[in-house]
Amino acid sequence: MPAELFDLFWQFMLFSLLAFGGGGTVLGLVDRVAVADKGWITPAEFSAAVGFTFITPGPILVLAPFVGYLVAGAAGAVVATLGVFLAPWALAMGSAHRLRRYLQHPRLRAFGKGAGPAIVGLFSLAVLTIARSSLSNLALVAVALIAGTLMARTKLHPIIILAGGALAGLVLGIPALEGALPEIRIP
Template identity: 35%
Template sequence: MNLRLLGDLLAVFAPLSFLTVGGGQSVVADIHRQSVGVHRWMSDAQFLDLFALSRITPGPGSLLVTLVGWQVAGLWGALAASAAIFLPSSVLVYGLARVWSRYSGRPLIRAIESGLAPVAAGMILAASCTVLRAAEGGVWAWSVAALSTLVLMWTRVNPLLMLALGGAVFLAVI
């Protein structure tokens, strides 16, 4: 057990816990920046593998942090990273829940809720761009992602159909 690595995991993920507005997906861009760029715990390819694994397994979007912790420091790293991402925001939400319910419907509370929606959307968009950049899919990946986004925004097409079409495009290009 490397205490320095565990401390690094705590120092990276505890502050991110407070930024998980809209779910764990919202901090993927910074998880990537810290894991690949700053600390060099893994490569882009390893990060993408962990990201994909975190998406196909049941559980919260923040499961990626647990997998990063496992990659960095084994079981103790997974536990430290999970505690760092879940505990601080959970304690904060628990404390704020009573205050929030007491004042719900008031103009300030409605303004805060309305203001957080675009913040969450922007952070999720940043996460999507980070994953696309790390995947090195080039113009095709960005084009398929943009077109899929537009189609899904303005139609009721099943997202699985868009995934299948995107896969078909990449198979045709390769």
């Protein structure tokens, strides 16, 4: 296996081990590794991949083959996807028969209580990463705030809210408006 394919496999296997609470928790890490550290993909490609993952089930399961394909074609898509599945599968196979016995153990319960706040931190990094690439002007910040408010205060389906945001993005992204809205930078 060429070095790049092995590296893709290895990185996505590590991502899957860190995805407590779902694939969204590792978006910041994927961005750091795939964009900043390895230079496999551009920030724009990462933003497109993340946007696509949120309109499909299982963000990391869509992100892995997307990044893998951009890096090494079909073989990259396959090994990145295998990397996502291998570690959780091995952990599940190795621990399933013992887990029931230990579910009430104080240390395992303490692990769960500590993992919750860590998941909040990981999600915070994912939110910050997406915000940096998505919220480039005040109009787009308004779209984000409206979407969050609608999600919190109404029973609208998330797909409807996402579609509304996408439509707003189309309207706000019209070339005639480019430069008309003040740019912002999130640190």
